Amino acid sequence: xxxxxxxxxxxxxxxxxxxxxxxxxxxxxxxxxxxxxxxxxxxxxxxxxxxxxxxxxxxxxxxxxxxxxxxxxxxxxxxxxxxxxxxxxxxxxxxxxxxxxxxxxxxxxxxxx
Amino acid sequence: xxxxxxxxxxxxxxxxxxxxxxxxxxxxxxxxxxxxxxxxxxxxxxxxxxxxxxxxxxxxxxxxxxxxxxxxxxxxxxxxxxxxxxxxxxxxxxxxxxxxxxxxxxxxxxxxxxxx
Numbered sequence: 001x002x003x004x005x006x007x008x009x010x011x012x013x014x015x016x017x018x019x020x021x022x023x024x025x026x027x028x029x030x031x032x033x034x035x036x037x038x039x040x041x042x043x044x045x046x047x048x049x050x051x052x053x054x055x056x057x058x059x060x061x062x063x064x065x066x067x068x069x070x071x072x073x074x075x076x077x078x079x080x081x082x083x084x085x086x087x088x089x090x091x092x093x094x095x096x097x098x099x100x101x102x103x104x105x106x107x108x109x110x111x112x113x
Numbered sequence: 114x115x116x117x118x119x120x121x122x123x124x125x126x127x128x129x130x131x132x133x134x135x136x137x138x139x140x141x142x143x144x145x146x147x148x149x150x151x152x153x154x155x156x157x158x159x160x161x162x163x164x165x166x167x168x169x170x171x172x173x174x175x176x177x178x179x180x181x182x183x184x185x186x187x188x189x190x191x192x193x194x195x196x197x198x199x200x201x202x203x204x205x206x207x208x209x210x211x212x213x214x215x216x217x218x219x220x221x222x223x224x225x226x227x228x229x
Contacts, residue, residue: 004156035219040122042203042219043157058216090156100145100164100207102217104156 003027006091006105013112019078021108023091029103030096032074034058034066037088037107049074081112115140115206119220127228132176132191134223136204139185145207146187147217148178152200160202163187174198199227 007022025032031050035043035058045058047066055066063085067075074093078085088109092102120135138144148160161172168180174197178189187204201222208216 040221042221043217044219045216048216092157100147100162101159102149102157104158106154106156 004091004093004103004105006089006108008108009106011108011110013078013081013110015082015112017078017081017112019081019110019112021076021078021089021091021110023074023076023105024072025074025091025093025103026072027093027095027103028071029093030071031094032068033092033094033102034064034074034076035090035092036060037090043090046076081110083112086110086112115144115208115218117146117204117206117218117220119202119204119223121223122221123224123226125226125228126194128196129193132189132194132198132225134189134202134204134225136187136189136220137185138187138204138206140206146178146180147205147207148172148176148187148189149203149205149219150200151203151222157203160189194225194227196227196229199225201225 004025033048034046037043044060049055049068065077088107090107091105094102116139118137146163149157150160151157161170163170163180171177176191201224204220206218
């Protein structure tokens with residue numbers, strides 16, 4: 001089975017801190033995604049990557065950046081955390097261009113105080 | 114642009130009774146549609162998908178969904194609810210080549226509560 005691992009289940013940070021959320025997948029998938037999940041809003045795409053060193057903005061990229069130096073790892077960076085970035089962050093991966101099945105990690109609940 | 118609307122934020126059923134979770138989509142082309150389930154403190158898992166083959170799609174754990182183009186709907190059903198079905202369910206439409214094929218548009222979710 002595909003495993004998508006997010007480094008932290010819960011994270012508490014202070015306003016203005018730089019925050020790194022890490023995601024690793026073990027199935028050699030080309031595509032990786034970062035979503036945030038907020039009650040009543042479903043999942044919204046922040047960034048995605050379809051290859052090493054490639055990245056594309058999703059629907060809500062403001063305040064975030066990403067890094068994909070290796071195929072298996074996709075990092076989400078909050079340059080200066082703000083309270084409105086308190087949320088559940090979900091990483092996902094999928095294979096190839098047909099890209100019809102997303103495999104999700106368990107999520108990181110980030111609280112920014 | 115693509116979008117999905119889940120008509121109920123919460124649904125409550127008794128164990129053993131049918132489940133109906135409603136989803137309407139908006140798409141300018143023939144869409145790929147999915148249902149994902151999220152159990153508490155777990156990642157999302159694919160339940161089933163429709164990709165222009167049979168309009169009645171069977172998924173895991175006894176769930177199925179019917180694609181109705183005339184109604185732009187993709188409702189999720191199960192004949193008999195089990196306690197383990199209590200979770201949040203998301204209806205999803207996939208972006209097109211012209212739009213952003215890598216994007217999946219999620220509904221706002223429906224929380225299913227199953228009473229003993």
